[in-house]
Amino acid sequence: MKISALIFLLLIFAAFSYFMARQKVSTAYRQRKQKSKILTLPKYFGYVAALTALLPALLMLFFLQMAEEPYINSEISNYIVNSDIEANEDLDLYLNDIKSADTPEKVAALTPEKQQVYQRYHEIETTTNRTITVIVLSLAILLVIWGMRRINTETPARRVFEKIIEGILLLAASIAIMTTVGIVFSVLFESTRFFGEVPIMSFMFGTEWSPQTAIRADQVGSSAAFGAVPLFVGTMLISFIALLVSVPLGLMSAIYLSEYAGSKIRAVAKPVLEILAGIPTVVYGFFAALTVAPFIRDLGQSMGLSVASESALAAGLVMGIMIIPFVSSLSDDVLSAVPQNLREGSLGLGATRSETIVKVLIPAALPGIVGGVLLAASRAIGETMIVVMAAGLAANLTVNPLEAVTTVTVQIVTLLTGDQEFDSAKTLAAFALGLMLFVTTLILNVIALHVVRKYREQYE
Amino acid sequence: MNEAVLNDLAEPNKPDHAGPETEDSLNIEYTDTVGQPLCEEAKIRTKEVNVYYADNQAIHNVSLDIGENEVIALIGPSGCGKSTYLRTLNRMNDTIDICRVEGQILLDGEDIYTKKQDPVLLRARVGMVFQKPNPFPKSIYDNVAYGPRIHGLTRNKSELDDLVEESLTKAGLFQEVKDRLDAPGTGLSGGQQQRLCIARTIAVQPEVILMDEPASALDPIATAKIEELINELKENFTIVIVTHSMQQAARVSQRTAYFHMGRLIEVGETDQIFTNPAHELTEKYITGRFG
Numbered sequence: 011m012k013i014s015a016l017i018f019l020l021l022i023f024a025a026f027s028y029f030m031a032r033q034k035v036s037t038a039y040r041q042r043k044q045k046s047k048i049l050t051l052p053k054y055f056g057y058v059a060a061l062t063a064l065l066p067a068l069l070m071l072f073f074l075q076m077a078e079e080p081y082i083n084s085e086i087s088n089y090i091v092n093s094d095i096e097a098n099e100d101l102d103l104y105l106n107d108i109k110s111a112d113t114p115e116k117v118a119a120l121t122p123e124k125q126q127v128y129q130r131y132h133e134i135e136t137t138t139n140r141t142i143t144v145i146v147l148s149l150a151i152l153l154v155i156w157g158m159r160r161i162n163t164e165t166p167a168r169r170v171f172e173k174i175i176e177g178i179l180l181l182a183a184s185i186a187i188m189t190t191v192g193i194v195f196s197v198l199f200e201s202t203r204f205f206g207e208v209p210i211m212s213f214m215f216g217t218e219w220s221p222q223t224a225i226r227a228d229q230v231g232s233s234a235a236f237g238a239v240p241l242f243v244g245t246m247l248i249s250f251i252a253l254l255v256s257v258p259l260g261l262m263s264a265i266y267l268s269e270y271a272g273s274k275i276r277a278v279a280k281p282v283l284e285i286l287a288g289i290p291t292v293v294y295g296f297f298a299a300l301t302v303a304p305f306i307r308d309l310g311q312s313m314g315l316s317v318a319s320e321s322a323l324a325a326g327l328v329m330g331i332m333i334i335p336f337v338s339s340l341s342d343d344v345l346s347a348v349p350q351n352l353r354e355g356s357l358g359l360g361a362t363r364s365e366t367i368v369k370v371l372i373p374a375a376l377p378g379i380v381g382g383v384l385l386a387a388s389r390a391i392g393e394t395m396i397v398v399m400a401a402g403l404a405a406n407l408t409v410n411p412l413e414a415v416t417t418v419t420v421q422i423v424t425l426l427t428g429d430q431e432f433d434s435a436k437t438l439a440a441f442a443l444g445l446m447l448f449v450t451t452l453i454l455n456v457i458a459l460h461v462v463r464k465y466r467e468q469y470e
Numbered sequence: 471m472n473e474a475v476l477n478d479l480a481e482p483n484k485p486d487h488a489g490p491e492t493e494d495s496l497n498i499e500y501t502d503t504v505g506q507p508l509c510e511e512a513k514i515r516t517k518e519v520n521v522y523y524a525d526n527q528a529i530h531n532v533s534l535d536i537g538e539n540e541v542i543a544l545i546g547p548s549g550c551g552k553s554t555y556l557r558t559l560n561r562m563n564d565t566i567d568i569c570r571v572e573g574q575i576l577l578d579g580e581d582i583y584t585k586k587q588d589p590v591l592l593r594a595r596v597g598m599v600f601q602k603p604n605p606f607p608k609s610i611y612d613n614v615a616y617g618p619r620i621h622g623l624t625r626n627k628s629e630l631d632d633l634v635e636e637s638l639t640k641a642g643l644f645q646e647v648k649d650r651l652d653a654p655g656t657g658l659s660g661g662q663q664q665r666l667c668i669a670r671t672i673a674v675q676p677e678v679i680l681m682d683e684p685a686s687a688l689d690p691i692a693t694a695k696i697e698e699l700i701n702e703l704k705e706n707f708t709i710v711i712v713t714h715s716m717q718q719a720a721r722v723s724q725r726t727a728y729f730h731m732g733r734l735i736e737v738g739e740t741d742q743i744f745t746n747p748a749h750e751l752t753e754k755y756i757t758g759r760f761g
Binding site for chain 1: 560562565567590591592593594595597598600602604605606607608616617620621667670671674
């Protein structure tokens with residue numbers, strides 16, 4: 011039976027179970043004739059009965075389904091090994107050939123030997139499939155019957171249902187957490203492999219970055235140096251430029267929006283500003299590479315400066331524009347959250363609006379504003395696309411914003427795109443970089459969270 | 471002070487709603503203001519003031535004089551416009567977009583609603599204390615020094631120190647906080663916070679102080695202290711106080727104005743208003759028939 015059909019059947023069982031249990035309990039209630047006492051609603055007994063039948067059966071189906079593929083593979087392999095068929099190809103590829111034959115034409119196109127294996131494969135598959143169906147369905151039926159007999163008016167149905175809901179919510183929460191933990195561990199694990207090949211000190215403090223490793227000894231230009239300092243300096247340079255652009259602009263637009271703009275302007279301007287955050291970064295990227303970078307180069311040349319056609323300045327400027335909404339939107343929120351009576355208190359003492367903003371509102375909202383800036387900073391550090399397109403790939407160790415630099419994220423992209431083998435120092439370096447990046451943004455986020463939490467204690 | 475506390479405790483809890491239904495049930499025609507709205511030496515003169523929130527008229531034709539160095543109490547049921555009227559006196563309503571004020575308001579004979587008048591300077595002359603204590607999230611010292619710093623009232627640090635101490639002393643708070651002037655003002659108790667706000671206001675040396683239910687968020691003991699303070703402050707300042715507590719109005723004010731549905735119903739000597747009100751609405755309000 012197809013899985014979808016099986017699940018549909020299980021749902022029908024569950025629905026049946028629900029109605030039966032509800033019926034049973036309401037009948038019992040009616041016979042008792044205790045009108046005055048508050049009783050658990052019959053539908054909760056229905057939910058519990060339905061879920062006791064459905065959840066274990068679904069779980070069983072899930073595990074059997076997971077086990078099915080390895081089981082079939084090992085059975086077929088055994089069959090091939092035990093019979094006289096010569097699998098002179100790789101076994102995986104051989105199996106793949108057979109499994110992909112899902113139409114009669116494709117089966118007919120196989121070699122006679124493979125057709126024979128295919129027959130066997132088909133048999134095994136059908137049997138396992140049937141077994142699974144039988145196991146799951148009988149489990150479900152047993153559970154329905156068991157549930158029917160067990161459920162009575164004394165069952166703590168509401169509490170059980172609440173527990174089940176809690177369990178489902180916990181599961182949902184843990185999936186996100188487990189994924190994060192999994193990613194962290196995989197990055198950590200690959201990084202330690204990298205640090206096995208390249209000493210951690212020369213990675214963190216080396217000043218030369220040239221990850222091309224030599225495959226043959228006589229290759230030229232493949233020195234393989236993994237000093238990450240130029241990348242981090244480049245990242246910091248570009249992020250710094252971006253913050254230099256976004257913090258003043260974002261803060262000032264937030265102040266305008268929350269303190270000066272009328273409600274009509276605000277209703278239009280705020281969403282428009284937030285659209286900035288919705289533009290795909292690749293669009294910013296070509297804007298940076300095709301418009302801003304040449305403009306800066308020409309401007310620099312007219313002033314007698316030598317500007318690279320891909321410069322940190324161009325990338326930083328455009329990235330700064332991109333993260334304005336992070337600063338402005340959050341700052342606007344925290345400024346608006348400052349109680350009106352503080353504003354009135356200051357105005358009532360004869361302060362002007364700008365005095366009130368500078369002396370009362372910004373100090374009161376400062377932690378929230380800092381939180382927004384740090385969020386923008388971690389966004390800037392993690393940004394890739396704009397830098398790939400506008401700042402280049404050259405790992406120059408420089409703080410001159412007019413030169414081409416590269417960042418951690420860009421190098422990760424170049425290390426991992428294209429055909430790669432996943433055990434060379436070159437590709438493993440990406441994980442080490444990722445780890446560093448992760449730790450950096452994590453620290454920034456922790457600081458931001460901490461600051462924001464402190465902010466809540468400020469007034470009131 | 472004990473008497474004040476007892477009075478406050480004895481005051482019945484009045485439900486915070488009034489308005490159309492009571493107006494209908496009372497079925498009383500509005501007349502011109504009863505009593506003596508004008509005085510000889512007026513600090514503030516308001517003539518035929520109308521206030522609108524968008525299309526909603528909140529104040530109807532209020533004419534009232536506020537005398538030099540007097541304490542005048544504005545009383546009336548919730549939503550009667552007394553706070554709105556108070557906020558027109560230092561143009562605090564300017565901060566509300568949809569609010570529009572018509573009529574004439576003269577401070578020392580000068581119209582405060584002309585284009586020439588800077589509302590910021592006006593508010594330095596007409597200070598305000600709010601219903602809920604609103605100290606800035608700064609130190610006690612910085613709270614009081616805020617106004618003087620903005621207006622450049624002192625030439626150096628020691629003058630500022632003196633002014634802060636003087637203001638806190640006048641507000642009856644200095645003894646309690648002198649050892650912790652660097653502690654945040656928000657850490658004080660509600661009553662202390664309100665006295666800090668009063669200290670902050672008098673540090674700017676205003677001529678008039680507007681108080682919008684300054685004790686409504688405070689316990690009876692703190693309320694008594696605030697009332698004591700008002701009695702001392704009236705030596706130097708003209709005080710307009712909005713209050714929900716009629717006992718409070720009776721204790722602190724020389725004149726009382728009764729507002730109802732945006733209209734000024736009756737003004738008079740406080741004693742006369744509470745013992746022998748001239749208007750039926752006033753009588754019904756002070757005897758607790760509604761409010």
